Amino acid sequence: MAKKNPIQPGPEGYIPTPAAFQGCDLPPPGKALLYGEIVDEETAMREAAKALLTRKNPTIFPGPLVLWGWSSDAMEKAKAVLELAKEIPNCRIIPMPDYRPKYPKIDPEAEINPNHPNLTILHNRIEVCIFVGVHCHYANLSLRMIRAGTNCYTIALCGEMGHEDAMVSLRDVHADEIRKFKDVLVEVRKELGIEWEPKLPPENPSLPKEEWVKVSPLDFGEYAYLLIPRRGEIVEESE
Amino acid sequence: MPEQRVVEPEYLLLEAPRERKFITGSQAFAEAVKRANVDVAIAYPITPQSETMHLVGDLYAQGYVKDYYRAEEEYGAMSAIAGAVRGGARAFSATSGPGLLRGLEAIVSWPGHRIPAVLGVMTRVVNAPLSIQPDNVEIAYLLHSGLIVLHAENQQDVFDFTLAGFVISEKVDVYLPVVVATEGFFVTHAKGYVDLPPEDMKLPPRDPYKAPVPPTDCEIPPARIQRDAPVQKSNFMSYLIHAVWQQEVWSANKRAAKWIKHYLGGLIEVVNPDAEVFIVASGCAAAQGREAQRYATMEGLNVGLVKVKSLRPFPTDEIREVLKNAKAVIVPEHNIVGWLAKEVKASIPNSGIVVDGPRVYGGMTLPVELIMDEIYKAFGIKKEKKTVV
Numbered sequence A: 001m002a003k004k005n006p007i008q009p010g011p012e013g014y015i016p017t018p019a020a021f022q023g024c025d026l027p028p029p030g031k032a033l034l035y036g037e038i039v040d041e042e043t044a045m046r047e048a049a050k051a052l053l054t055r056k057n058p059t060i061f062p063g064p065l066v067l068w069g070w071s072s073d074a075m076e077k078a079k080a081v082l083e084l085a086k087e088i089p090n091c092r093i094i095p096m097p098d099y100r101p102k103y104p105k106i107d108p109e110a111e112i113n114p115n116h117p118n119l120t121i122l123h124n125r126i127e128v129c130i131f132v133g134v135h136c137h138y139a140n141l142s143l144r145m146i147r148a149g150t151n152c153y154t155i156a157l158c159g160e161m162g163h164e165d166a167m168v169s170l171r172d173v174h175a176d177e178i179r180k181f182k183d184v185l186v187e188v189r190k191e192l193g194i195e196w197e198p199k200l201p202p203e204n205p206s207l208p209k210e211e212w213v214k215v216s217p218l219d220f221g222e223y224a225y226l227l228i229p230r231r232g233e234i235v236e237e238s239e
Numbered sequence B: 001m002p003e004q005r006v007v008e009p010e011y012l013l014l015e016a017p018r019e020r021k022f023i024t025g026s027q028a029f030a031e032a033v034k035r036a037n038v039d040v041a042i043a044y045p046i047t048p049q050s051e052t053m054h055l056v057g058d059l060y061a062q063g064y065v066k067d068y069y070r071a072e073e074e075y076g077a078m079s080a081i082a083g084a085v086r087g088g089a090r091a092f093s094a095t096s097g098p099g100l101l102r103g104l105e106a107i108v109s110w111p112g113h114r115i116p117a118v119l120g121v122m123t124r125v126v127n128a129p130l131s132i133q134p135d136n137v138e139i140a141y142l143l144h145s146g147l148i149v150l151h152a153e154n155q156q157d158v159f160d161f162t163l164a165g166f167v168i169s170e171k172v173d174v175y176l177p178v179v180v181a182t183e184g185f186f187v188t189h190a191k192g193y194v195d196l197p198p199e200d201m202k203l204p205p206r207d208p209y210k211a212p213v214p215p216t217d218c219e220i221p222p223a224r225i226q227r228d229a230p231v232q233k234s235n236f237m238s239y240l241i242h243a244v245w246q247q248e249v250w251s252a253n254k255r256a257a258k259w260i261k262h263y264l265g266g267l268i269e270v271v272n273p274d275a276e277v278f279i280v281a282s283g284c285a286a287a288q289g290r291e292a293q294r295y296a297t298m299e300g301l302n303v304g305l306v307k308v309k310s311l312r313p314f315p316t317d318e319i320r321e322v323l324k325n326a327k328a329v330i331v332p333e334h335n336i337v338g339w340l341a342k343e344v345k346a347s348i349p350n351s352g353i354v355v356d357g358p359r360v361y362g363g364m365t366l367p368v369e370l371i372m373d374e375i376y377k378a379f380g381i382k383k384e385k386k387t388v389v
Helices: A041-054 A072-087 A117-123 A138-148 A174-190 A217-226 B009-015 B027-036 B050-062 B074-086 B097-102 B137-142 B155-169 B238-265 B284-298 B316-325 B339-347 B370-379
Strands: A031-034 A037-040 A057-062 A128-132 A154-157 A168-170 B019-024 B041-044 B066-070 B090-095 B118-123 B148-151 B178-183 B191-197 B268-271 B277-281 B303-308 B310-312 B328-330
Touching: A031 A041, A037 A041, A037 B370, A041 A128, A041 A154, A041 A168, A072 A128, A072 A174, A117 B009, A117 B310, A128 A138, A128 B019, A138 A154, A138 B339, A154 A174, A174 B019, A174 B155, B009 B238, B009 B277, B019 B027, B027 B050, B027 B118, B027 B155, B027 B191, B041 B050, B041 B074, B050 B066, B050 B090, B074 B090, B074 B097, B090 B284, B097 B137, B097 B148, B118 B137, B118 B155, B137 B178, B137 B310, B137 B339, B148 B155, B148 B238, B155 B178, B155 B191, B155 B238, B238 B310, B277 B284, B277 B370, B284 B303, B284 B370, B316 B339, B328 B370
Parallel strands: A057 A128, A128 A154, A154 A168, B041 B066, B041 B090, B090 B118, B118 B178, B148 B178, B277 B303, B277 B328
Antiparallel strands: A031 A037, A031 A168, B019 B191, B148 B310, B268 B303
16 A cells, blocks of 8 residues: 555545555455555544544434345344444434436435535535445445545445545454444443433424334335335225 | 255355266356256256256256246346346346357446346357357456456356356356356357256355345335436436446445355465566366466466456456566467556556467467467577477
């Protein structure tokens, strides 16, 4: 690798040079990536925690593997993400529900999309973010574009092998590892003297308030056709 | 249905006991497929590939491969491979020369669609006049599409590269198709010794959920998660998404290097690393280069060999390091364009030391004497040419 710590917050410029082209390798099991260098997990976690506690508008971007994963592991991971969100002062959650390009434009307060992630980053002035549960291919596309066009500090909590283009990348991250990261964050928060009572992030202002008593197929918007309801049917209960 | 037990790739590729067999390159492809837990094999016949896929068809009949059919032609075959792999299957195909070019539009779309499959390419002449003889110019068409391209020297390489190819292609940080190329007839229809692990072992089945992309482009309730819309609907996307998408394919290609080193012992093989003059070659030309290096050593000449196993990712750093003290570099090839010589020249700062050739094409064999002539020239040795009438 030519330069030490080559993967820094951007904006890097018109077209980013991928970290892999700069000689950055993915970390082996038990290690992590910090600014493109392989380091101990603990070191990377502490740097990520500092960024989340000191930069503006920390935001978590959960992807389909957390949002839609129909397994006990995915549900546990989603719970751990919420526990982590509670401990980050003024944290928001903006989902990446799928990977389709949205036409003509996404609502940047409601969601982030891998085809134009910077709309969400810049609109909300997000200076530090966490990717979790996003398929690696799409996370890499987004991380590279964010580094090219914004000053956002990116943290990737990857369930697989990690991401070279994030400033901090942890690998093999599941519910337990997210909780471990949460513990490190709380420790760093105390060291920095930041007072914070754990609480859930605010509701997403762009989304209609969810009414769980009566769920109508219409609540599923464009996905309603998947439910195949009877005409006029109102679903009173759902799992 | 033959009894096979699933073993870890590390064991099957690196540790399992091996038994030596004397088999053709086509049989070596089939022996690899037999142990690879392949779900589906699809191809269209063309010489010299036909024998391989015939043997794979036999494997289907015996129960080693779960599904198999002859497609309508290569474009259909390679498109069907993409569909099968997206649906979660482990797939194998093979083709040659004109067939490769017919299927090329589909094949070069595989990397962008993140299709982990293995494609055997048994090289043959592609240009008019028609010929079925070996000439590997077609490999040049594969080098700039994001595919991982391995070039087998002999029957043993064919087996090892193909079996490892399935494992490497499905690594989450890679997830690209692997091409295993070798010279038609010279390797596919000739016999060589191949050390094979037991045939009652096979790789674990493909896990399509261990992937950098969703496994299918179908309905995943409650959201339809499409993989390919940004590629297919360019009016819905920014130019930058396509740029970083291409970067991701080539980043994945670079990441494959560590797995090729792990399973195949390196991107290159070096014989006599302290040599003054090097032969750099891939595929069959490496076999002839190996003989030339041996002859030269017997004559007291300090000659080395760099066998390039992986054409993509290309071992730029490794080649630059080995050749840093070389006085001359000879690049024998089985094609007229010299695609390997161009790659080698681009890898080193002093490209003037690279000798363009010797090259043979149109199906000609590559005599060791041709390479020896270049070695003598590199050492300034004049040999008298004898004409026998």
